[in-house]
Amino acid sequence: MGNPLFPFALTLLAVVTSAPDPQVMREEPFQTALASMDVAAEEQACLAPRIANSDGRRQALRDRLLALHPVIDSLELVLENAEALMSCGAPEAAAVVLNRYSPRPGDERRKWLLLRWRAAAAAQDHHQAALALRRLVDGNLTALDAALFPDQSLPDQENGLDQLAFHEAALGRNAVAVEVQLLGDLKGLQGAKRLARAAQWLDTDQFEQADQLLETALDQAAAAAAWGLAMDLLHQQLQLQLEAGGDGERPRQRMLRLATVLNDRYAIQQLHPEAEPDPLLRSPRDPGGHADVRPSAVAPSP
CATH class of the missing domain: 1.25.40 (Serine Threonine Protein Phosphatase 5, Tetratricopeptide repeat)
Incomplete structure (x- = not known):
């Protein structure tokens, strides 16, 4: 060269x-x-x-x-x-x-498979991307629960297990995506997000399981004072219950309590669209919205 x-x-x-x-x-x-x-x-x-x-x-x-x-x-x-x-x-x-x-076993094969995954992911060839990730760990999927490029100082490292779940869901294999997602560490904020994705991928007739996953995710978001995530999870739970034929009253009331604690006028207005428009309406991203709340805020009661 x-x-x-x-x-x-x-x-x-x-x-x-x-x-x-x-x-x-x-x-x-x-x-x-x-x-x-x-x-x-x-x-x-x-x-x-x-x-x-x-x-x-x-x-x-x-x-x-x-x-x-x-x-x-x-x-x-x-x-x-x-x-x-x-x-x-x-x-x-x-x-x-x-x-x-054809790469040799060991480090050669790992480097080759990582680039093969990147190429397939960029081309949205989800079948080949999932195959490359599975081959990367010889089918031991729990070994994928780590950063794919640990030597790179990236602000948002790509987790192999999450990526595999995304590819499976993109292929329409939602049951497999749920199984893969729940193999990982389900604690903390990462766990809360994984539980929420798993709930999203469950079939409509698995309402109770999805609702329970969201309850666990909400507990973890509240423990971390991640109120923006908690509000997103409540929105997801509300939509889930409405799609299952429920009235969604419980998550709606919890959203209202959380929005009140956070003084999130935007969320309150969304929950009561029939009410008189709030002249002091602000976006949740503005100072004082739920994205700006400090850890001392009180979590919504169950």
Whole structure:
């Protein structure tokens, strides 16, 4: 592999930058530079703003990346090639490239499967995404209850078990999604959110189970003084009870008590739409709304 961006990628970027409109770039210098670039250079070129805004030029880079290494004999090269295609907005092509290489057991296989999952998830190929996650832990799904990329300092790490549940639900396999979601740690705020998702995926004839999951989630949200989440859970419980043919009076009254404690005029107005509009109505995201409440607030009584 050559040196990224030198010399032909620089030539290409110079051509792009000098052109007032990427659609009127001269084809000959573009093709000359394209034919001589390596994977790293093509990835950088694909990210250049002028090329990123030109569908034709970006597609040419994708096609070149896909055809560049029809036979791949190293993990480093297959990951580099697939990452470049991901950066170029072609996750389906990245999956094609990954399938050209059979990783060895151990760390190679893990890196390969993680990128295979990312490519499938980006392409919304939920079947392949779920399969990659299951293969990542050889079917031991509880091992997925961890950050998929623990070495990366990301503010919101993607949890493998949650991701698998999302893919299963997207495939319409709600019962499997519930089973997967409930395999994880169900304590604290993360647990409350997982319980709420499981309740959402249960069938309508499983009302009692869903209602109980939401009750547990509410207890955990209240224990953490997460009042915004508690209000969301009560909304979900209200909708669940209405869909099951109930009157929803209990969650509605609890929502009203919580909104009163939090001085959430917006929620109170929503619960009483027939009432005179509140002249001091504020959004729950404004100072004083439930998103701004301090932990000293009182939890709603059951």
